[in-house]
Amino acid sequence: MTANSDNSERRVISVIVVNEASVLSRITNLFSGRGYNIISLTVAPIPDSKYSRLTIVTAGSVRVIEQITKQLHKLIPVLRVYEHCDMVEKEMALVKFPITENITDIDTLCQAYNGKLVNVGENVVIAMVTDEPHRVDNFLATIKRYNPKEIVRSGAVALER
């Protein structure tokens, strides 16, 4: 009768919240207070509205994900919670390379992952890619041989289909 399956699954949850002071800490407090896991979190205002949209990548069993959804919905400033498996999901990464690396190779790789070189300086170049999170993982694994100096990932954003 009880189910406490430990089959942890990665899920993307979108939360529409009233754009007001301390709303973000209400969300993150809920996760830390109840022992839920945040893999990534992005937040930005929705244009022409009083709402913001959060995209939270989390992991948990079916029961945990259901609780997360319900607990999020219980927060007063939360308007809507979407928890779909069918979402278009994208993430951005910026990577800094020494100018001495093979720029042509890097540029070609970037293009394969919806990206390009976005800045060239005296000593470094900065590359940007935008793709599904697991593809970004692949990209970052591939470019290791070009001695990346710094890597920044944005966290996922997602829209239900």
Added chain:
Amino acid sequence: MQITGAQMVVEVLIAEGVDTVFGYPGGAIMNVYDEIYKQDGFQHILTRHEQAAVHAAEGYAKASGRVGVAMITSGPGFTNAVTGIADAYMDSVPMVVVSGQVPMSLIGTDGFQEIDAIGISRPCTKHNYLVTDAKDLPRVLKEAFHIASTGRPGPVHVDIPKDVTAQIEEYNYDFEVALETYKPHTKGNPRQVKKVMDAIAKAKRPLFYLGGGVINANAAEEVRALVHKTKIPVVETLMARGTLSYDDKLLISMLGMHGSYAANMAMSETDLVIGLGVRFDDRVTGKLSEFAKNADVIHVDIDPASISKLVNTDYPIVGDVKTVVASMLEHTEHIDPDNYENWRETISNFDELHPLAFHEDSDRLKPQWVIQRVGELLGDSANITTDVGQHQMWAAQFYPFTRPRQWMTSGGLGTMGFGFPAAIGVKVATPEKTSINFTGDGSILMNVQELMTAVEKKIPVINIILNNNFLGMVRQWQTLFYEKRHSETDLSVQPDFVKLSEAFGGIGYRVKTKEEFDAALKDAVEKNVVAFIEVIVERFENVMPMVPSGGSLFNMMLLEKKETK
């Protein structure tokens, strides 16, 4: 009209029909207290500690069903109140807590008596606000009362910087709450209600499992009607005591860690759990995988997050228990109460095998006897609060409750020190009833300063201190599970409780015999002043039955069989 933020607070409290505020003044909230001084729309009760102000507001709210109001200052005033706020949160008590805050210009500078109050109260309130502009005050306060009292009730905290209480703005309270993101679902799905009633009709061993939500929803009348129409047996949680009268043949008893044998066995044998306003707390369920193992589960609750949180629900209904049970009552035609005759008999056999009982085998009074005796002498005429520990469990087991809101206890948080201030709030809300606080020699000292409040405001609470010179419940666990290593639980060194009460202007009794107890209680009720009745009870009495922590409900430690009662 143009008024200050402080005046707005007072105007709103009056407009909301608040008749009593429990509180404690201080620097950051002084502007509001200045306005309280000038008005006569409500009374203010000065407690002697902020925690007690919140517990008193809880007691008031639990006894009356209305929103309790507490007012405190910033910094230590607020942090003292946090335990009370958390207690109200865990037990879903409707409450608005107003706190002062340092002026806006000092926020974030570690100013005198500054603390991030809404940061602290966030995880233990239903919602909270920091008001940064007096223009927002009427809206925020109206929302606070609305949120506290609707849906699953809970405490709402409003933190107001001192300069905001001084700011002058236009005041208008004639508007509706417009919260786009907060619309609690109160009406159960009608098709689901029918499905539930069919499931009940088909069940062989159904069991009502009632929780505090029934009390909060004022649904006892509807629930009693449904129980009597279907003749399905009932178990109550700690928070639901009084939903059915103690002498109701269909009420088995309380279930859980210290539930009766019959109640826990019924829950283990049932094939259909009908949960109303419950949350499957670990003190109720014991080991989850063994809980009601062969049963389908119906769960009616106003809070969707309570449903399938711990136990899978086969028939969920999100809605107000009162409304849902009322519609359940319209669909009882397929239910034949005679079908459950065998089941009722099974349960009464359980009860005969191991009834809730105790042995009078000590020279000292038994704590259970004291509680039973108060029940015999005062019964329905008393409202009961408790602190936390053995006395609390005995009170829940042995007091003859006859009605909802007769019983106020700290269930979820288990806060020692709750009982006395809560009893003060209860007495203010229901002055026609005798206010009894069952407490222990440990708990009473955790808010003993409230003697002063009760004496000053002439609030005649009778505290019955079951004194076993132990932190009894912890001692019981140490005896049973820690090989009798009674680490830091021996409270042999104690104050003179009689003199203590007298020092504050109350009365006190120390009793050792049944006759002395009867005389003391009678005298205290007649004198109608705040009283301590210290009862010297058996030191090593254990609360039984007991489901060891994490064990299955049906594996209970039981009272040893003896010939005596």
